[in-house]
Amino acid sequence: MLHLNLAAVDRGxxxxxxxxxxxxxxxxxxxxxxxxxxxxxxxxxSVGEGVLVRGTLRTKVRMSCRRCLEPVDSEVDEHVDLLxxxxxxxxxxxxxxxVYPLPARGDDLDLTGAVREQVLLQAxxxxxxxxxxxxxxxxxxxxxxxxxxxxxxxxxxxxxxALKNVKFD
Ligand SMILES: [Zn+2]
Ligand SMILES: [Zn+2]
Numbered sequence: 001m002l003h004l005n006l007a008a009v010d011r012g013x014x015x016x017x018x019x020x021x022x023x024x025x026x027x028x029x030x031x032x033x034x035x036x037x038x039x040x041x042x043x044x045x046s047v048g049e050g051v052l053v054r055g056t057l058r059t060k061v062r063m064s065c066r067r068c069l070e071p072v073d074s075e076v077d078e079h080v081d082l083l084x085x086x087x088x089x090x091x092x093x094x095x096x097x098x099v100y101p102l103p104a105r106g107d108d109l110d111l112t113g114a115v116r117e118q119v120l121l122q123a124x125x126x127x128x129x130x131x132x133x134x135x136x137x138x139x140x141x142x143x144x145x146x147x148x149x150x151x152x153x154x155x156x157x158x159x160x161x162a163l164k165n166v167k168f169d
Contacts, residue, residue, distance in 0.1 A: 010046055018040045022035065026112050032120060050084055053082040054080060057122070061074055063124065065133055068133050
């Protein structure tokens with residue numbers, strides 16, 4: 001899965017259409033839960049010394065609402081351009097973050113790491129179940145979207161608080 005034969009790419013364009021299941025080990029320890037298979041639709045072409053892989057990655061990821069912790073599904077639908085290039089000589093720097101190393105030998109190019117990284121980059125850093133989610137009460141933990149609780153919010157200090165302690169004789 002997610003492997004390209006470089007000898008075939010040398011001969012011409014290669015397309016890669018695969019579905020990566022949500023329980024594939026490549027998602028282990030990523031902190032991201034997929035609710036649908038990842039639809040991979042990529043084409044690979046030789047460019048100079050390297051290989052350009054472009055196309056789309058589509059799936060749905062499930063995350064927790066940042067405020068109330070309810071699960072929220074978000075869609076990932078990303079166009080990617082990934083350049084696999086021979087390792088740079090020392091001192092040369094690549095500005096573009098989307099450049100990945102080509103294996104030094106052999107005809108097998110494993111796209112797993114690059115694809116995983118792209119999906120993780122596109123997954124939202126945090127989500128809200130809705131824009132005006134009221135979140136959880138910091139005192140009793142109740143989900144305030146389902147109603148108010150009895151807790152009295154700490155009064156924010158106001159400009160007149162100091163006067164409360166002043167005694168007028
Ligand atoms: Zn929420
Ligand atoms: Zn409360």
